[in-house]
Amino acid sequence: MTATTPASxxxxxxxxxxxxxxxxxxxxxxxxPVVMFSVLFLLALLICAVFAPWIAPHDPMQxxxxxxxxxxxxxxxxxxxxxxxxxxxxxxxxxxxxxRLIFGARVSVAVALVGVLVSGALGVTLGLLAGFxxxxxxxxxMRAVDGFMAIPSLLIALFVLFIFGGGLVNLVLVFALVRxxxxxxxxxxxxxxxxxxxxxxxxxxVGCTNSRIIFRHILPNIASPLLVLFTLELALLILAExxxxxxxxxxxxxxxxxxxxxxxxxGYIREAWxxxxxxxxxxxxxxxxxxxxxxWLRTVTDxxxxxxxxx
Amino acid sequence: xxxxxxxxxxxxxxxxxxxxxxxxxxFETPLGTVRAIDGANFDLxxxxxxxxxxxxxxxxxxxxxxxMGLVPSPPGRISGGEVLLGDRDLVRISAREMRRVQGDRIxxxxxxxxxxxxxxxxxxxQIAEPLRVKQGLSRAAARKRAIALMERVQIASAAQRVDDxxxxxxxxxxxxxxxxxxxxxxxxxxxxxEPTTALDVTVQAQIMDLLRNLQRETGMAIILIxxxxxxxxxxxxxxxxxxxxxxxxxxxxxxILYKPSHPYTIGLMDSIPTLEQKFQRLRQIDGAPPVMTAVxxxxxxxxxxxxxxxxxxxxxxxxxxxxxxxxxxxxxxxEVTRE
Amino acid sequence: MFRYILRRLLQSAILLFIVLSVVFVAGRSIGxxxxxxxxxxxxxxxxxxxxTNLGLEDPMLTQYLRFLGDALRGDLGATYRxxxxxxxxxxxxxxxxAALPLVVERxxxxxxxxxxxxxxxxxxxxxxxxxxxxxxxxxxDRAINVISLAGVSVVEFWLALMLVLIFAVTLGWLxxxxxxxxxxxxxxxxxxxxRSIGRMAQITRSAMLDExxxxxxxxxxxxGLSPARVSLVHALKNASVPIVTISGDEIATILTxxxxxxxxxxxxxxxxxxLDALSRRDxxxxxxxxxxxxxxxxxxxxxxxxxxxxxxxRIRLR
Numbered sequence: 001m002t003a004t005t006p007a008s009x010x011x012x013x014x015x016x017x018x019x020x021x022x023x024x025x026x027x028x029x030x031x032x033p034v035v036m037f038s039v040l041f042l043l044a045l046l047i048c049a050v051f052a053p054w055i056a057p058h059d060p061m062q063x064x065x066x067x068x069x070x071x072x073x074x075x076x077x078x079x080x081x082x083x084x085x086x087x088x089x090x091x092x093x094x095x096x097x098x099x100r101l102i103f104g105a106r107v108s109v110a111v112a113l114v115g116v117l118v119s120g121a122l123g124v125t126l127g128l129l130a131g132f133x134x135x136x137x138x139x140x141x142m143r144a145v146d147g148f149m150a151i152p153s154l155l156i157a158l159f160v161l162f163i164f165g166g167g168l169v170n171l172v173l174v175f176a177l178v179r180x181x182x183x184x185x186x187x188x189x190x191x192x193x194x195x196x197x198x199x200x201x202x203x204x205x206v207g208c209t210n211s212r213i214i215f216r217h218i219l220p221n222i223a224s225p226l227l228v229l230f231t232l233e234l235a236l237l238i239l240a241e242x243x244x245x246x247x248x249x250x251x252x253x254x255x256x257x258x259x260x261x262x263x264x265x266x267g268y269i270r271e272a273w274x275x276x277x278x279x280x281x282x283x284x285x286x287x288x289x290x291x292x293x294x295x296w297l298r299t300v301t302d303x304x305x306x307x308x309x310x311x
Numbered sequence: 312x313x314x315x316x317x318x319x320x321x322x323x324x325x326x327x328x329x330x331x332x333x334x335x336x337x338f339e340t341p342l343g344t345v346r347a348i349d350g351a352n353f354d355l356x357x358x359x360x361x362x363x364x365x366x367x368x369x370x371x372x373x374x375x376x377x378x379m380g381l382v383p384s385p386p387g388r389i390s391g392g393e394v395l396l397g398d399r400d401l402v403r404i405s406a407r408e409m410r411r412v413q414g415d416r417i418x419x420x421x422x423x424x425x426x427x428x429x430x431x432x433x434x435x436x437q438i439a440e441p442l443r444v445k446q447g448l449s450r451a452a453a454r455k456r457a458i459a460l461m462e463r464v465q466i467a468s469a470a471q472r473v474d475d476x477x478x479x480x481x482x483x484x485x486x487x488x489x490x491x492x493x494x495x496x497x498x499x500x501x502x503x504x505e506p507t508t509a510l511d512v513t514v515q516a517q518i519m520d521l522l523r524n525l526q527r528e529t530g531m532a533i534i535l536i537x538x539x540x541x542x543x544x545x546x547x548x549x550x551x552x553x554x555x556x557x558x559x560x561x562x563x564x565x566x567i568l569y570k571p572s573h574p575y576t577i578g579l580m581d582s583i584p585t586l587e588q589k590f591q592r593l594r595q596i597d598g599a600p601p602v603m604t605a606v607x608x609x610x611x612x613x614x615x616x617x618x619x620x621x622x623x624x625x626x627x628x629x630x631x632x633x634x635x636x637x638x639x640x641x642x643x644x645x646e647v648t649r650e
Numbered sequence: 651m652f653r654y655i656l657r658r659l660l661q662s663a664i665l666l667f668i669v670l671s672v673v674f675v676a677g678r679s680i681g682x683x684x685x686x687x688x689x690x691x692x693x694x695x696x697x698x699x700x701x702t703n704l705g706l707e708d709p710m711l712t713q714y715l716r717f718l719g720d721a722l723r724g725d726l727g728a729t730y731r732x733x734x735x736x737x738x739x740x741x742x743x744x745x746x747x748a749a750l751p752l753v754v755e756r757x758x759x760x761x762x763x764x765x766x767x768x769x770x771x772x773x774x775x776x777x778x779x780x781x782x783x784x785x786x787x788x789x790x791d792r793a794i795n796v797i798s799l800a801g802v803s804v805v806e807f808w809l810a811l812m813l814v815l816i817f818a819v820t821l822g823w824l825x826x827x828x829x830x831x832x833x834x835x836x837x838x839x840x841x842x843x844x845r846s847i848g849r850m851a852q853i854t855r856s857a858m859l860d861e862x863x864x865x866x867x868x869x870x871x872x873x874g875l876s877p878a879r880v881s882l883v884h885a886l887k888n889a890s891v892p893i894v895t896i897s898g899d900e901i902a903t904i905l906t907x908x909x910x911x912x913x914x915x916x917x918x919x920x921x922x923x924x925l926d927a928l929s930r931r932d933x934x935x936x937x938x939x940x941x942x943x944x945x946x947x948x949x950x951x952x953x954x955x956x957x958x959x960x961x962x963x964r965i966r967l968r
Contacts, residue, residue, distance in 0.1 A: 147668070150944075151944055154907075155909075158909075158924075162931075269814065269819060277815070280811070283808065287804075288799065288800070291799055291802055295799075409874075410876065414872065429887065441874070478964050492873070
């Protein structure tokens with residue numbers, strides 16, 4: 001071989017995945033309008049959450065008693081001689097619902113994302129330990145998993161928030177407490193399967209250290225089912241945050257999350273339907289998009305099915 | 312390949328009960344349509360055993376499924392030909408009419424009896440089910456018949472075992488249960504799809520004996536699907552050899568065994584171990600059977616055939632009759648013989 | 651099999667013990683019960699008096715053991731708030747009713763609501779899942795996909811409020827909230843059942859599809875049985891194991907989902923009293939409701955395990 005040998009001639013690390021690149025995934029996504037819409041919606045949501053102050057048309061806290069409960073889709077209110085437009089109406093205190101939704105997205109998305117990361121990190125670590133070491137560690141972890149699984153999550157969450165109070169940080173900690181077992185159980189199962197595989201045995205035979213085996217051989221191989229689980233859990237935590245905040249145990253005023261907006265709007269359900277409907281719709285569209293994305297990820301990362309979607 | 316009646320066979324032959332004409336079965340796959348059966352012809356007479364011999368993928372099981380009306384659809388489809396039971400074409404009758412044929416007139420025994428029995432129902436229930444559903448027998452009467460059927464297939468202490476579940480039976484016993492189930496409605500034809508492949512050799516022999524005895528008692532015709540030329544030699548009156556969805560040679564079992572006239576059949580015969588050649592290497596057919604999405608042109612066997620000529624590569628061979636009953640789909644059928 | 655049941659019972663008992671201990675320890679940290687009962691402006695003497703009466707001056711370990719002993723006898727303390735009366739507790743101090751009976755007497759209302767929701771979910775979801783498996787790619791099959799996707803994406807309390815908005819506020823067909831007959835139970839039960847319908851139908855469908863792909867189905871078809879019989883007798887018998895398991899999960903889910911739904915519809919069940927007690931910091935009631943809810947969920951899980959064993963001859967006959 002000469003020095004001009006094209007790179008493609010060199011053997012690839014993983015022959016199976018050799019030819020599948022990000023490009024294939026993007027192309028598969030473009031071919032599926034439902035998934036593409038979900039991803040675009042989630043991206044828009046993420047941008048809204050990050051850049052809320054620049055995107056929101058009004059100050060979400062700006063009250064205007066005289067311009068309260070204006071109906072969407074379009075209402076004009078003159079504020080001190082200046083005419084303002086409210087695309088999704090105003091709430092009972094005359095605050096702009098659209099802006100509040102954008103700022104609410106910030107809280108809901110942040111809590112869910114951080115919650116998933118923390119509970120995922122905890123669960124995956126414990127699952128790795130249990131699956132990799134087996135024996136007594138495994139026994140202990142799996143007992144804890146079974147115990148936590150047997151008690152309804154909502155009950156644990158309510159009790160812990162009752163003791164320690166609501167708020168962003170406590171919510172995240174509660175999510176870690178009530179969701180870690182899902183990751184632990186899945187990781188353990190995947191690791192158990194892999195541990196006996198010839199790939200790991202040969203890695204062991206050539207003297208790889210445990211940490212090298214875990215980080216180089218095990219984690220990459222369980223990444224895609226975990227990615228699907230993370231997406232599903234993100235949806236679940238958005239719902240959970242909404243429910244806890246709705247009950248008054250989650251996000252505390254003056255922060256606005258979607259769940260709290262519904263909770264407040266509930267009092268005005270007879271006069272102002274949009275105050276309950278719109279935040280709920282935001283939650284619904286977000287979780288629906290996440291669930292659709294998870295389904296799609298599951299099919300395109302499935303080694304048996306994916307050739308059909310990606311090629 | 313429809314031989315005239317002759318008197319030289321061992322048994323007195325009955326009337327033709329089943330006639331398969333130019334059967335074609337297609338399967339839709341992601342890689343395009345695959346013709347799993349491409350123009351198969353065979354017939355079956357009362358009281359005889361016809362062995363359909365072939366490797367896996369040759370289409371032998373699909374032909375059994377086609378006769379039974381069990382081609383999975385989709386992706387499968389009978390795209391041509393006829394399956395005549397008496398004067399009725401089973402390819403064209405409705406699903407409802409077909410259900411009156413299945414079990415009643417043609418019954419089937421499957422390869423892996425353990426997975427082919429329902430794990431959630433007792434064997435007694437499964438044997439009695441056709442009697443209850445199709446003949447309207449009472450629960451007690453059906454149960455009594457189930458026990459009698461189990462005794463008939465020589466399951467010891469049948470009266471106690473009738474309420475057991477399939478997982479409590481061994482492979483051989485499960486196969487007996489399957490046979491009892493198939494016999495429940497006294498079918499004229501029994502299709503046995505590799506009935507002993509999953510079993511130990513000694514158990515195999517017992518099951519084969521059982522089938523032979525039952526055939527003598529009931530006079531039913533048997534289609535035996537097998538890849539094992541020894542089984543075919545032992546059980547069959549006539550043999551049809553399948554390769555790549557076609558019947559390449561058919562005839563009375565003696566003709567196939569002693570005067571094979573298709574290179575593929577000869578190859579099969581050569582690969583059987585015998586006592587005399589104990590210390591020799593077994594001969595094998597070079598190459599592998601074709602992938603069904605890319606069946607070779609001309610004679611499908613030509614890439615593996617030592618005698619292949621340009622004719623074989625381009626022209627699909629017609630059946631050549633060596634005797635009224637013995638046909639071979641080879642251009643050189645009259646010349647090829649086993650050395 | 652009996653040893654298995656015994657072991658599961660023991661595990662459940664241990665879990666209950668752990669839950670009670672955690673609740674006890676955590677419960678001490680929310681503040682002095684005496685002040686919670688008497689109010690922040692109470693004078694120091696009555697607070698001390700009450701603390702002595704309640705045994706709060708004893709060492710922690712004594713208190714804990716007493717708590718466990720009482721709990722064993724079904725005494726989880728007395729409410730700080732509900733139906734307080736000037737009792738003989740001493741010094742004319744207020745005395746509440748025992749917490750456990752207060753919670754238990756809410757159970758019929760909760761079981762009524764949860765029972766209707768579970769019945770709706772099972773009656774709709776299981777036949778729908780079976781039919782979808784029998785006719786893949788049919789309209790019903792696709793409808794189930796959409797419903798279950800919507801089911802896992804919608805949050806119960808919002809669905810409940812939307813139902814109220816449409817059927818109670820706008821159309822005026824049904825009452826917005828309250829406890830009573832059929833008219834009152836429809837909306838909360840539907841809100842509770844919706845999520846479960848999607849999930850149960852999906853599980854039923856895939857369990858049936860799994861079974862319908864197995865070799866014994868071909869045997870059944872070769873017997874000339876009707877498609878209905880092949881599906882409903884042969885496949886369903888074996889698919890019943892996962893179906894029962896998911897039904898048990900959903901019963902447990904509905905029994906906790908009931909907490910929020912009762913709150914929205916002012917349904918006088920255990921969920922309502924739990925939330926109420928949480929917001930009033932009425933620890934004994936909180937303890938009692940957690941105890942009762944966990945106990946119910948454990949019993950449901952145990953029954954599901956039992957059903958699993960009974961439905962599966964391979965396990966039952968070992």
